[in-house]
Amino acid sequence: LDEASARVFGELGAFAGGFDTAAAAAVCRRETVRQTLDLLVSHSLLQRLPDARGGTRFTLLRLVAEFARQSVPEAERAALRQRHRSVYIERARATPRRAADTLADDDANLRQAIASAVADEHSADELCEAVERSRADDPQAQALMVVLSELLINGAGRPELAAHWAERALERAHDDASRAMSLYMKARIAWARTLSPQDMRPWLDEALVL
Numbered sequence: 219l220d221e222a223s224a225r226v227f228g229e230l231g232a233f234a235g236g237f238d239t240a241a242a243a244a245v246c247r248r249e250t251v252r253q254t255l256d257l258l259v260s261h262s263l264l265q266r267l268p269d270a271r272g273g274t275r276f277t278l279l280r281l282v283a284e285f286a287r288q289s290v291p292e293a294e295r296a297a298l299r300q301r302h303r304s305v306y307i308e309r310a311r312a313t314p315r316r317a318a319d320t321l322a323d324d325d326a327n328l329r330q331a332i333a334s335a336v337a338d339e340h341s342a343d344e345l346c347e348a349v350e351r352s353r354a355d356d357p358q359a360q361a362l363m364v365v366l367s368e369l370l371i372n373g374a375g376r377p378e379l380a381a382h383w384a385e386r387a388l389e390r391a392h393d394d395a396s397r398a399m400s401l402y403m404k405a406r407i408a409w410a411r412t413l414s415p416q417d418m419r420p421w422l423d424e425a426l427v428l
Contacts, residue, residue, distance in 0.1 A: 219261070224289070226254045227263060231286030232302040235326025236267065236277035244305045245298070269323050299334040306331045307345050346383065377410045401425040 229246045243251045258264035391397035405418040
């Protein structure tokens, strides 16, 4: 690969679970990135797949993606993660509720963006609130809130904020399984906040029944 193509390849490691051409152009800061994507496909570094609406998505195998991420200079990785987050914040904001299913292909990238926000000590609230507004009736929005709660408690040590998002997830629980998951997360957060086991028992008891 030439230097420019190798750089694009490395930056594509920011994605999780696939991406479309527009997202690649934004994250890699290339207005005309499709030719490079096709080149990477021809070198078996990238896979081309159809999406649910007849468009085209690209994905990297897990080991290839890890190699791509490691090829990006350390000094540039935080900015790369920020560009990735920005793409999915804007997509969530721009997607109306009636067309929320257009974000379905991007669940893995939304989770990746939340995880990187927490890891980089940025607020993930902006992204989660945009997802919540755009996907009011989508159970995946509730699942993303649980993911954020877990990351905040395990990766960032922020139990108060984790408790806030766990409560939001519980409010959005759409069936017994999602309610049980939210209750279990509330109990884990309570344990981390050194609350009494008696405080956790009602949540765990209900989760076990569900």
